Amino acid sequence: MSKPRNSASERNVTIKDVAREAGVSAMSVSNVLNGRGRISEATANHIREVVQRLDYRPSVAARRLRLSQQWTIGMLIVVEDPDFLSDPFITTQVTGLTNYLTANSYSLILRGMKPSDFRTTGLFQDIEADGMVAILSGEQEQREWFIRELSGLRVPLVLLQEERLPEKADCAIVRQDDFSGGRQVGQHLLSTGARTCWVLIPQVEWAAMRARKAGAASAFSDAGAPDLEIIRCGDESFDVTYEATLAALRSGSAPDAIIGGNDQMAIAAMKACMDFGLAIPDQVQITGFNAFEIWRYVDPVLTTVRSAAHAIGERAGAELIERLQVGHFRKREITLPVDFQVGKSTLPSS
Amino acid sequence: MSKPRNSASERNVTIKDVAREAGVSAMSVSNVLNGRGRISEATANHIREVVQRLDYRPSVAARRLRLSQQWTIGMLIVVEDPDFLSDPFITTQVTGLTNYLTANSYSLILRGMKPSDFRTTGLFQDIEADGMVAILSGEQEQREWFIRELSGLRVPLVLLQEERLPEKADCAIVRQDDFSGGRQVGQHLLSTGARTCWVLIPQVEWAAMRARKAGAASAFSDAGAPDLEIIRCGDESFDVTYEATLAALRSGSAPDAIIGGNDQMAIAAMKACMDFGLAIPDQVQITGFNAFEIWRYVDPVLTTVRSAAHAIGERAGAELIERLQVGHFRKREITLPVDFQVGKSTLPSS
């Protein structure tokens, strides 16, 4: 037999060592540790004492193999930026999920990839999680590839902020009501007297961005106001958005309002307007989306929509664990509410 | 025997199934999959074909148990905020680590805790990682408790941004040169003519904050300038820092410059100054620390220090994996350089 290439120099103490030392069988130790089976209080105490004395730590690997359960959820984040946790919307979802899982004795395995990594074969060969949660982005084709690969793992899958439920049966979506958020933004701007309005959207559309835009557009359309004008930004980074806004300002007349696809884009646009000599909110009103810390680092404080990111992560964890216990997803599409917040970057409602 | 309570309805296909189907033994399959042993090309191809056809996925749990290696690194983040990924300095370190691990076929298990969770027993009972990386915060006593608990896992440990190497032998530190960064900030401010200067530091000091302050102080002391005045902020949040700065401005005369413990604190201070009617940088100069995205959302753009957060995470992963291979840490303390960046929130050097 092989010598285990364990990192520790001494062999680890196993359940058998404890059993031998305590003068009982291994399963008595197991029973005591897991609170299963009937064990006399005296024996149990003795075993516990030996466990402490030997500083016995159960091997999760063995337990997992035996029970064919991993108590582990995998989280995949697919974004273009190699610094895949730079967006607070994403990190907040991750935190929500991790906190929920930890509280329920599950571990989280974290992994980041780029949309352009799609078609890289054998990316998810091994099964090491009982379920997966994924935040996808990129083109439809790429997202579908990732969903197919994830399905190949044959574990339940929860998609975050995804628009359409895929064919795959063992899958659920948790998202927030971006449409309603966008609609409230639109209604608010209309109430301040705004008529002409730009929407800043990154080139590669997220479903969320599309929903926000659609919500705002529906408000404008209902009010008989002019159509929203879409300003495409190469991506959602500060620099790119700033330049796109400036270019748009130079090539035409400034709108009454600019709706940023998220806070970051709104802030870039705000800076572009200011640098162009326009006063916020008197000449141009600006709104963001998400309401993370940065939204108030700017002056004037941004009118924005408080997102449900933490709740999305928590809920994904809850649904996944329930699915693992019950055998099927109770609900396959879950939409969480958002909360519109008025700041100083828009005029008061008249 | 027990029926495995596998989530999938059908039993998973194992290496034995592949072997049977291919008419070979299990170890031939294993050899082909792991590129070990001598196998005729014909047999190998046949086996690969069967693997594909049956869509065989190796069980990591079995592999881990057999090899007593997990190919997994645990990452523990101890911060007061339950949203433990809200600080970009932390997320960037996490991304750096994750990216490095993924590229080297390791998984990352992520977990967040509060410093006040210390003394909660049995927090790290199980061993599920080959090594640990930790970002600690809180009082010395609490940090020591966490280090002790982590040591109990008997796996190598890398501490990020920690000041002092603990007793524990199998442990290394990766940090950045905050002292030098602080010193450069101090020298720059002196070169602009600043004399009186505040430093904003949160109540619970991080080692990094202390080092930054010490660096700046050394520059001032070398130049024979007045001592830096410490402004204690309850924590490093925007609101608290804003209020602390405002209170300090109200109760005395404004300084020539304010050194923020990080960008966020600097921005809060900047806003407090502006709201107090002070012009930046003409009346008060302001500097931050870290140079993450937010640093340029503000107007004027912040003078700050570009931190090595991503490199810290990567390096932690590299040192840990090497430690796992070699059997000991090659270097127990690693300090990465930082990069001073002049913005518009300070005056030009004279």
Next chain:
DNA sequence: CTGAAAGCGCTTACAG
């Protein structure tokens, strides 16, 4: 209340 046996799915020597 307690224990001997079997087996989760792999891989490492060791024989052929």
Next chain:
DNA sequence: CTGAAAGCGCTTACAG
């Protein structure tokens, strides 16, 4: 070049 055996460290029935 290929295979039968042993064992990683647990836990679940099943007997006593």
